[in-house]
Amino acid sequence: MSEYSKKVFRDNLQGLDAYTRHKLFMRDYVNFYGHNSQPSNVETKTEFDILKENHNWEQRVAKKYYDKLFREYCIAELKYYKEGRIALRWRIEKEVITGKGQFICASTKCSNTSELKSWEVNFAYMEDGEKKNALVKIRLCPKCSDKLNYSKQHPEIKTEKDEVDNSDKKKKRESISERSNKKREGNSKDIERQKLVDNHPDDLSGIVKIENFDEFFTGLFV
Ligand SMILES: [Zn+2]
Known part of the structure; x- marks a missing residue:
């Protein structure tokens, strides 16, 4: 994929807020992968299949975004919070697409969209x-x-903007994502690839080069 097409893609996204970009990526995702696709199905394909399919920026960024999102946020049942019982589950595709648990409060009984905060929770x-x-x-x-914090205070995850303002917090956030990545089975392929790149920075033969899409995701993983 040429730098030129990446530039066009970047220019199109410039100035769009997080929710607008979310909607664009999800529209692309549904266009390219349909309503019934799940990341697990896609992962069973070979790298060659994925390369062949991912022929443009819109598709690749949308896929990367969906996969990142899928194991990032959960839905919480807070009904028994006074007994310290909080039930969590992964989001279904419809919730990922509409932003439930990301732009809409993750409680099953709530649809608030303002002043949302992110809490780090261990999900078994x-x-x-x-x-x-x-x-x-x-x-x-x-x-x-x-x-959520009635019986036990959970660590708050600060927004990306806060992190830029405070390098100590940034370090903390990095260690959180490192720890959580290790625990996230869904990302194991990425980690394996990253290891290959780390160990053999010049030898990219036989593996898919990791592209950094993070510039498009600013403000989306808060
Ligand atoms: Zn709420």
């Missing part, structure tokens, strides 16, 4: 008959945040 779940753990983000409005 079963997958393929195995017990797994992941550090996930729960985005909640102030009222629901109080419920």
Whole structure:
């Protein structure tokens, strides 16, 4: 993919706020992958298939965005917060697309969209008959945040803007994402690839070069 087409893509996104970019990426995702695709299905394809399919920026950025989003945020059932029982689940595709749990409060009973804060929560779940753990983000409005933190105070994840203002917080956030990446099975492929690149920075043969799409995701993973 040429630098020129990347530039065109970047220019088109310039000045758009996070929610508008979210809607554009999700529209592209639905266009390219349909309503029933799940990241797990896509991952079973070979790297060659993915390369062949991902023929333009819109498609590749939308896919990267969806995959990143899928294991980033959870939905919370806060009904039994007074007993310290908080139930979490992964979002379904419809929720990822509409931004429930990202731009809309993650509580099942709430649809607040203002003053949302991100809380880091350890999510224990079963997958393929195995017990797994992941550090996930729960985005909640102030009222629901109080419920989540009623029995136990969870660490708050500051926005990307706060991090730029404060390098100590930035370091902290990096260590959080490192830790959570290690625990996130969904990202294991990326990590493997990153390891290959780290160990052999000049030898990119046989692996897919990692493209940095983060510039398009500024303000989206708060
Ligand atoms: Zn709420």
